[in-house]
Amino acid sequence: MAQPSPHSSVNAGLSPASPLSRRARWLAFVPLLAAAMLLIGTIAQWVSPDIRATMLASSLGMLGQPMQPEAALFPTAFWPTVFRTVPVLIFAGTMLVLYQLFRRFTQGSVLDARNAQLVSQAGLGFILFALAAMVANTLTTLVLSMSDPSTPGVLTIGFTTSDIGAFAAGFALWGLGLVLGEAARIANDHASIV
Amino acid sequence: MTIIVDLDVMLARRKVRSKDLAAAIGITEQQVSLLKSGKVKGVRFETLDKICLHLDCQPGDLMRYEPEKQTEDARVF
Numbered sequence: 001m002a003q004p005s006p007h008s009s010v011n012a013g014l015s016p017a018s019p020l021s022r023r024a025r026w027l028a029f030v031p032l033l034a035a036a037m038l039l040i041g042t043i044a045q046w047v048s049p050d051i052r053a054t055m056l057a058s059s060l061g062m063l064g065q066p067m068q069p070e071a072a073l074f075p076t077a078f079w080p081t082v083f084r085t086v087p088v089l090i091f092a093g094t095m096l097v098l099y100q101l102f103r104r105f106t107q108g109s110v111l112d113a114r115n116a117q118l119v120s121q122a123g124l125g126f127i128l129f130a131l132a133a134m135v136a137n138t139l140t141t142l143v144l145s146m147s148d149p150s151t152p153g154v155l156t157i158g159f160t161t162s163d164i165g166a167f168a169a170g171f172a173l174w175g176l177g178l179v180l181g182e183a184a185r186i187a188n189d190h191a192s193i194v
Numbered sequence: 195m196t197i198i199v200d201l202d203v204m205l206a207r208r209k210v211r212s213k214d215l216a217a218a219i220g221i222t223e224q225q226v227s228l229l230k231s232g233k234v235k236g237v238r239f240e241t242l243d244k245i246c247l248h249l250d251c252q253p254g255d256l257m258r259y260e261p262e263k264q265t266e267d268a269r270v271f
Contacts, residue, residue: 192235194225 024105031102035095042088045081049073056080056140076147080140087132094125113184120177126170130163199232199257201245208249219244 044051101118141156212226
């Protein structure tokens with residue numbers, strides 16, 4: 001009876017019925033859910049001045065403190081809301097990348113160059129998200145302070161624990177993607193050796 | 195590729211089918227087919243050993259080196 005080489009199975013992928021494929025089918029919806037929740041929050045921010053006021057206060061690091069009601073109204077709050085929307089769109093894009101990755105796991109592709117590329121892309125997405133969130137907070141402070149005669153043009157650069165977390169996760173995923181790419185290349189080489 | 199695999203010739207000489215060789219040495223028929231067509235990046239000594247044992251031949255009977263022929267353009271420049 002012919003036995004396949006142990007190395008040839010490394011890059012052969014999984015059957016769609018394997019435990020990983022079944023779990024990946026469910027896990028694929030987690031990033032979609034996260035993206036949907038953030039997008040709903042952003043839409044609410046654009047529609048409701050109350051929610052916008054809360055979001056802007058959190059951007060300024062003054063959650064729970066009294067805020068001038070007109071600061072959360074358009075047109076004053078237009079650009080700050082735009083700034084807050086950009087990181088959300090980047091995050092949604094990153095979640096779509098993760099969704100694609102889990103879909104590929106579902107289809108049985110595990111260790112290949114495309115998956116490694118997707119992991120790296122997700123890492124870069126998290127890094128960009130953290131950077132965009134920091135820039136958004138800085139610009140929000142600047143724009144809101146310029147519209148307030150008592151604090152003309154305040155520039156504060158700050159970062160939160162979640163920004164640092166996103167940075168760390170991003171760098172880890174990016175590095176992991178590079179390692180997976182190399183592993184996929186080695187596996188491919190092994191598969192071509194009889 | 196300058197390494198020419200003559201496994202198919204050896205199989206014909208010994209009157210052994212690819213399927214039987216694959217079963218005897220523990221690799222798949224697909225791998226034997228890839229090896230015959232030279233579409234592999236390498237052959238393990240272990241595999242080579244088993245093939246030589248089964249076909250009663252030397253590694254040199256299974257593969258040979260043939261220098262690449264220079265093209266007309268390459269000779270001119």
